[in-house]
Amino acid sequence: MRRWLAGILMSTLTLGVQAEVIDIDNAELARLMEQKVPIIDIRTAPEWQETGVVPGSHLLTFFDEQGRADPAAWLGKARHIAGPEQPVILICRSGNRTRAAGQFLSEKAGYRKVYNVRSGIRAWIAEGRVRQSSGDALASCRAKKTC
Numbered sequence: 603m604r605r606w607l608a609g610i611l612m613s614t615l616t617l618g619v620q621a622e623v624i625d626i627d628n629a630e631l632a633r634l635m636e637q638k639v640p641i642i643d644i645r646t647a648p649e650w651q652e653t654g655v656v657p658g659s660h661l662l663t664f665f666d667e668q669g670r671a672d673p674a675a676w677l678g679k680a681r682h683i684a685g686p687e688q689p690v691i692l693i694c695r696s697g698n699r700t701r702a703a704g705q706f707l708s709e710k711a712g713y714r715k716v717y718n719v720r721s722g723i724r725a726w727i728a729e730g731r732v733r734q735s736s737g738d739a740l741a742s743c744r745a746k747k748t749c
Contacts, residue, residue, distance in 0.1 A: 621708035623701070625720040626691075628729055631656070634691055634717060640684045641691040643739075644703050645723070649695060650740065653723055654733035656693060661739050661749040664694075664703045676703075677711050679748050689715040696722040 626634070635641065635658065643655050644664035655661065660683045665671045684690040690713065692700035697720040707713035719726075727733065743749030 621712070621714060621716075623704040623708050623716045623718055625697075626717050627720065628726055628731060630717075631691065631693075631719050631726070632731075634689075639689050639691055639717070641693060642680060642683055643693050643723075644699055645694050647736070647740070650736035653727060653736075655736055655739050656723065656726060657732055657734040659693065659734070659739060661736070661743045663749075665699055673706055673710070677707075680707070682746075682748050684713075686712040687714060689717065691717040691719065693719040693726075694722050696724055698722075 631641075635656075641656055641659045642662050643650065643659040644662060646663050646665075646667050647661075648667070650661055662676065662679055662683070664673075664676055680690075686707075690707070692704050692707075694700045694703075697718060700718045700722070704716040704718045707716045740749065
């Protein structure tokens with residue numbers, strides 16, 4: 603019953619809000635990074651360790667290794683990174699998981715502008731762009747208790 607009421611309340615609160623999920627490429631990602639728009643990397647820890655991360659990314663897994671998600675718990679942490687009134691960038695391996703997470707943020711959590719890196723970290727790496735060690739990024743998010 604509580605979940606049902608919470609869902610109704612969340613839907614009511616987001617009515618009339620102009621929600622937007624915008625697919626972006628790496629050039630736009632780099633431009634938004636210069637503007638200090640926060641980036642949330644929603645992949646899993648093994649993925650971060652395998653490839654590294656886009657510098658400055660906040661590490662916050664949306665789907666675990668079995669494909670399960672706890673959107674409410676994830677949102678509680680994501681709100682410490684960017685609130686619904688702020689733009690936010692989501693990145694994953696290929697852009698598929700971020701599409702689902704972005705729709706959740708815009709349609710259910712009232713985020714007004716969500717950027718989805720449509721080709722994910724794979725394209726970032728293919729273009730030879732700078733990456734940060736996942737160890738450094740994990741240490742930072744663990745210290746802040748955001749990952």
